[in-house]
Amino acid sequence: MNRRHFLAAASASAAALAAGCKGGSPSASSGKTLNIYTWADYIDEELVQRFEEENGCRLVFDTFDSNEAMYAKLKGGAGGYDVLVPSSYMVKTLSREGMLQKLDHAKLPNLSHVDPDHLKTALDAPMDHSVPYMAAPTGLAYLSDKVQAPATSWKMLDRADLKGRITLLDDMREVLGGALKTLGHSLNSTDPAQLAAAKEIAIGWKKNIAKFENEQYKTGLASGEFLLVHGYAGDIVQVMEENENIVFFVPEEGAPFSCDDLVIPAGATNVDLAHAFINFLTDPEVAAQNMEYIGYLAPNKDAWEKLSDETRSNSAIFPPAEVRAKCEPLDDLGDALALWSQTWDEVKSA
Amino acid sequence: MKRSRLPLITLLLVLGFFYLPVGYFVANSFNASAFGTTWEGFTWHWYARLWEKRELWVACQNSLVVAAWAAGTSMVLGTLSAFALHRWAKSRLQRAHRALVMTPLVVPDILMGMSLLALFVSLGAELGLATISVAHITFCLSYVALVVLARLQDFDFTLLDAARDLGAGRWTAARRVFLPLLAPGILAGGLLAFTLSIDDFVITFFVSGPGSGTLPVRVYSMMKRSRDLPVINALSTLLLALTFLIVFASQYLTNRNPSAAQKP
Numbered sequence: 044m045n046r047r048h049f050l051a052a053a054s055a056s057a058a059a060l061a062a063g064c065k066g067g068s069p070s071a072s073s074g075k076t077l078n079i080y081t082w083a084d085y086i087d088e089e090l091v092q093r094f095e096e097e098n099g100c101r102l103v104f105d106t107f108d109s110n111e112a113m114y115a116k117l118k119g120g121a122g123g124y125d126v127l128v129p130s131s132y133m134v135k136t137l138s139r140e141g142m143l144q145k146l147d148h149a150k151l152p153n154l155s156h157v158d159p160d161h162l163k164t165a166l167d168a169p170m171d172h173s174v175p176y177m178a179a180p181t182g183l184a185y186l187s188d189k190v191q192a193p194a195t196s197w198k199m200l201d202r203a204d205l206k207g208r209i210t211l212l213d214d215m216r217e218v219l220g221g222a223l224k225t226l227g228h229s230l231n232s233t234d235p236a237q238l239a240a241a242k243e244i245a246i247g248w249k250k251n252i253a254k255f256e257n258e259q260y261k262t263g264l265a266s267g268e269f270l271l272v273h274g275y276a277g278d279i280v281q282v283m284e285e286n287e288n289i290v291f292f293v294p295e296e297g298a299p300f301s302c303d304d305l306v307i308p309a310g311a312t313n314v315d316l317a318h319a320f321i322n323f324l325t326d327p328e329v330a331a332q333n334m335e336y337i338g339y340l341a342p343n344k345d346a347w348e349k350l351s352d353e354t355r356s357n358s359a360i361f362p363p364a365e366v367r368a369k370c371e372p373l374d375d376l377g378d379a380l381a382l383w384s385q386t387w388d389e390v391k392s393a
Numbered sequence: 394m395k396r397s398r399l400p401l402i403t404l405l406l407v408l409g410f411f412y413l414p415v416g417y418f419v420a421n422s423f424n425a426s427a428f429g430t431t432w433e434g435f436t437w438h439w440y441a442r443l444w445e446k447r448e449l450w451v452a453c454q455n456s457l458v459v460a461a462w463a464a465g466t467s468m469v470l471g472t473l474s475a476f477a478l479h480r481w482a483k484s485r486l487q488r489a490h491r492a493l494v495m496t497p498l499v500v501p502d503i504l505m506g507m508s509l510l511a512l513f514v515s516l517g518a519e520l521g522l523a524t525i526s527v528a529h530i531t532f533c534l535s536y537v538a539l540v541v542l543a544r545l546q547d548f549d550f551t552l553l554d555a556a557r558d559l560g561a562g563r564w565t566a567a568r569r570v571f572l573p574l575l576a577p578g579i580l581a582g583g584l585l586a587f588t589l590s591i592d593d594f595v596i597t598f599f600v601s602g603p604g605s606g607t608l609p610v611r612v613y614s615m616m617k618r619s620r621d622l623p624v625i626n627a628l629s630t631l632l633l634a635l636t637f638l639i640v641f642a643s644q645y646l647t648n649r650n651p652s653a654a655q656k657p
Binding site: 078080083084105107109115121261284285 | 426427428429431433445448507510511514515519520598599601602603604606610611613614615616617620621
């Protein structure tokens with residue numbers, strides 16, 4: 044490579060570097076850029092294009108893999124995002140620490156479509172800082188051709204005939220939460236006596252399972268290695284396409300129904316456009332299309348009638364009303380976190 | 394004496410250990426099953442999906458731009474650093490310098506990511522490809538310096554004296570004798586830096602800004618919650634094919650040019 048070529052290459056990559064700093068390619072110089080920090084594959088790409096065309100802007104998506112990682116990064120001072128999509132309990136933490144903007148409801152006319160039943164148990168019911176985006180329960184799934192006489196209850200985890208063929212999520216909130224629900228308590232309970240009782244149930248489950256598992260349960264269930272798994276509805280709906288015998292249910296005692304919300308961080312610069320984006324996603328037609336793509340439940344009552352029959356009848360997304368009423372979102376544990384962690388350690392080491 | 398079979402068996406085991414996982418994801422990139430539990434038939438579907446995912450390509454481009462900058466810059470700075478470390482090894486200043494060069498090798502990534510983020514934020518720098526590149530140069534430099542330093546320790550400095558003796562000026566001797574002999578070390582350090590930069594997740598996660606996420610950051614978040622997991626397999630397969638192509642091409646070029654092949 045001679046010197047002239049080197050200089051040309053260096054200046055070309057310097058240009059790319061400079062363009063990257065502004066967060067976009069040079070071709071999108073017209074209009075604004077809205078920076079969104081969210082989970083991977085969490086919006087239908089067609090909707091992204093539609094919003095870009097309608098508003099003459101560009102959407103840039105960055106992705107995180109856990110609420111805690113996102114929090115650490117924002118807390119470290121990283122900014123530049125206009126919309127975040129954290130889970131409800133993290134919204135609570137962020138708003139407590141003053142890291143979120145108050146939403147201007149005048150710019151969000153579509154909030155009238157949000158399901159009031161969802162808001163009853165939501166952590167931010169008045170939608171001061173957040174608008175619910177997508178929700179999904181945790182539950183159990185089994186293979187209908189191999190499990191006799193199934194019951195839609197957490198008690199399935201105690202069945203001796205499935206011993207060694209069950210997995211539980213390796214997650215304190217999910218397992219102890221399920222145990223608390225079995226006892227009829229809130230899964231956000233901070234009562235030491237209730238937690239102690241839940242611990243005994245969880246230890247009983249632990250003796251019956253093959254292992255705690257957060258990833259491999261999907262493939263394990265599809266291949267028949269496991270007969271009963273504890274998992275996230277969104278994951279199970281996907282493996283259902285691989286094995287038609289998989290049946291998912293939300294236990295009748297209730298289960299965690301976690302929700303990811305749309306929020307605007309304190310440092311956002313395109314506040315109007317961020318409101319427009321949140322309003323766009325809350326439009327019933329858009330929400331319905333997004334639900335079909337993501338496979339989660341958008342808490343948007345007017346979107347549901349626009350869904351395909353297949354999605355509308357999916358019990359993983361729409362559990363029976365009486366079961367849904369017993370579900371709760373996972374709340375911030377506050378000072379009880381230490382007690383929970385200690386209880387969970389006792390379960391794991393039992 | 395009968396030759397032991399142990400070396401052959403070890404070789405096969407090691408090769409299997411290295412390449413079976415690679416073979417597994419290559420095969421699964423053509424598997425119609427989204428979870429790779431069973432073989433559900435051959436498909437190009439994941440490659441088609443990969444083509445549509447513009448954010449993955451942006452991430453890929455980000456990774457390459459950052460790695461090029463990190464490798465290029467750390468090759469220059471690392472070589473200069475190694476030269477100083479070797480030439481004045483006994484001085485107190487260079488001993489402090491050596492400690493500074495070694496530090497990024499032992500500091501945990503998470504600490505480096507957080508502290509670099511704090512630094513960039515307090516400087517008011519806009520997070521993006523530039524901050525990622527600076528962060529990567531910080532740790533790549535150490536690796537290049539070490540590799541080049543090792544090469545310098547075996548370096549026959551009488552060759553430079555000979556060149557000067559035969560009439561080469563200081564600059565000519567450096568350019569025509571010193572650098573070409575050192576080039577394999579510098580290049581090896583640069584390749585190492587390139588790989589480390591392409592690989593890095595933790596530091597990049599903290600210092601990346603909107604739209605500047607690199608491939609590892611993107612892939613890691615996809616692992617957790619994606620409908621198109623095999624797209625990652627497809628992308629890895631393409632990167633693997635590209636790597637092999639580059640290796641073969643460089644070997645072909647080296648063999649065609651015998652004078653290059655004879656260089657140490």
